[in-house]
Amino acid sequence: MRLAVLPWLLLLSGSALPALANSGPGMRLASGAADVARIAPPRIDQALSTLVDSGELVGVSALVWQDGREAYFGSFGLADREAGRPMARDTIVQIYSMTKPLTGVALMQLYEQGRLxxxxxxxxxxxxxxxxxxxxxxxxxxxxxxxxxxxxxxxxxxxxxxxxxxxxxxxxxxxxxxxxxxxxxxxxxxxxxxxxxxxxxxxxxxxxxxxxxxxxxxxxxxxxxxxxGKPFARYLQDHVLGPLGMDDTGYTLGEGDWPRVAALYQRSDDGVMTRIPDAKAYPLNRGGVALTPGSWGLTSTLDDYMRFARMLANGGQLDGVRLLQPATVRLMASDSLPAGITDTSWLPGKGRVGFGIDFAVRIAPPARADEASGEVGEFFWDGAANTLFWVDPVNDITAVLFAQWVPFGKVPLHKVFRDAVYADDTSAAAPRE
Structure with a gap:
């Protein structure tokens, strides 16, 4: 994750990942309906809005799907504080390292073709x-x-x-x-x-x-x-973004996109959010740059990235378009770190996880209260501006969370959001007004 301003699965072809949940390392099927997490929108609303109302965040939005349908959408605060523009469903943000899984899918397509x-x-x-x-x-x-x-x-x-x-x-x-x-x-x-x-x-x-x-x-x-034999950005467009209908995702923003672009903020140690000028916040996205990194640089929207997450949850296909075979998605979502590796830098800070292909993979449930909620078998990654996505095959959940501030962390947004998604308080599941 880098900023210019901060030198930063069963082999059944039609099956979806929930059906594969007991087929890979660390994956299991839920033992019964009572064990499956149920999304309670008011609980998530309260968790996210409280962070905005308290001044911890300028703006935040989230989208959750479960059981093949949208289970939650919410947006709070401002995408651009100086312009008074609210965080919206179609707000465009920098996803930074959430670019990596898209690169991994592109490469694994070529692996499936026997080229690698x-x-x-x-x-x-x-x-x-x-x-x-x-x-x-x-x-x-x-x-x-x-x-x-x-x-x-x-x-x-x-x-x-x-x-x-x-x-x-x-x-x-x-x-x-x-x-x-x-x-x-x-x-x-x-x-x-x-x-x-x-x-x-x-x-x-x-x-x-x-x-x-x-x-x-x-x-x-x-x-x-x-x-x-293609430039990377062209391959990504032709074989991943285009087929999935991710029309708002790419390296270059057009003139008509900027009214939807979120501002990026620098958070000080005492919580003051200072806007980073757009030219520095979006250094790649105005065009005229040769580099198209596989590790960062894409901008996207909630719905676009959710299409990518749902494709993975469905075993490599969405709406009749197949990008990968289920076995390949399972391979990507399985811990592949050698057993002898003990030095894993800051990776343990993301929970009890291993690493697959461009995803962290949860291999054990949270062991302490300060760890974010999650399910064994889920795979996920985040971005430098505090974005996050995950796929949970056990509960058939896909989630995307957007915010735009650096440095990463400081505010426990990811834990607050995950805990709200997985909380056991069924009394909070009443419909929103």
Whole structure:
């Protein structure tokens, strides 16, 4: 997740994921109707509106589907405080790292076509990674020691953040300095140039030994280009966004889109929200930029992203359009971290989770009261401006939550929303007036 302003399943072809809930690691069917979460709109209304009314948030909106129908929509506060424009259903926001699952779907389409072996060396497809070296400390003169990797970076490593890449431009030490000098994420670079520059930076750790969030999904986007012969943004439009009818999702905003675009706010430690100028808040989206990252950069609306989430919940298809086979969605939504990995950076902060292909995967129920509610078998991800989505096969729930402030966290929005969705208080389930 990066901001320019903040150097940031059974194999039955027609089956939906709820029917697959007992077929993968950590997934199970609910044992009976009493065990299934039931959405109570007034409870969610109260939870979200309280955060806005208290001044913790400028604006927030949410959409929840359950059992194949819309179960909740709510919007509170302002999308643009300075213009007095309310948060609305069609408000366009930066989804930042919620771009990653879309990239993963694009790449896995090519995997289904037999163009990609997940256990092949990455260099088989992107030769620039054949000569990577691994940082192994410094010598007595303080010069970096670089060694050959114990094994090649595998395609699977760039899907689950175990490739060895540094975490980005803020990485301390010699590798961070080399990363900043290479400047792979410069907006003037194409994905090809980005990948070549990244390949020239030493790996921070041996492939497969650690989970560390990185630019790996940008490499996925470059891999889509190489395998498909199309620019990544064009492939994404032709094979994911267009077929799903996600007409409000893309890298470039048109002139007519801006009246619906949410402002982005910087939250201070004492809770003051200061608007970030649009030119800095939406650096990629005005056009004229070469980079189309796989890891961030898309803008979207609640309904657009919900179509994507519902496609995943339905085992790879929606409204008669199939993007992936159910087995592929199950693969993406299954924990694939090697058993020997104990260093997983901040991933445990998202709960008791593993990692699949561009999703976190819940592998155990919350163990403490301060953990957000959720169901074993769900898969999810979020974005730097505090957006969130998840798919819960057990309860047949898909949820999308939008807000627009940085830095990530500070306000417990995700926990408040999740707890309201999963609370057991059935008295709150009365219809809204």
């Amino acid at each position: 072996d997940l256990d092949a060396p990455l260099a088989q497809y992107l030769p620039e990674y054949a000569a990577v070296r691994v940082y192994a400390g410094t010598d007595v003169k303080g010069k970096p020691l670089l060694v050959a990797p114990d094994r090649p970076i595998l395609v699977r490593d760039i899907l689950r953040h175990t490739a060895g890449f540094a975490s980005g431009g803020n990485e301390p030490g010699p590798v961070g300095a080399m990363y900043r000098k290479a400047d792979p994420e410069n907006f003037g670079h194409t994905l090809e140039q980005m990948s070549r520059r990244l390949a020239g930076v030493p790996l921070l750790y041996q492939p497969g030994t650690r989970w560390l969030y990185s630019s790996a999904v940008d490499v996925q986007a470059r891999l889509v280009e190489v395998l498909s």
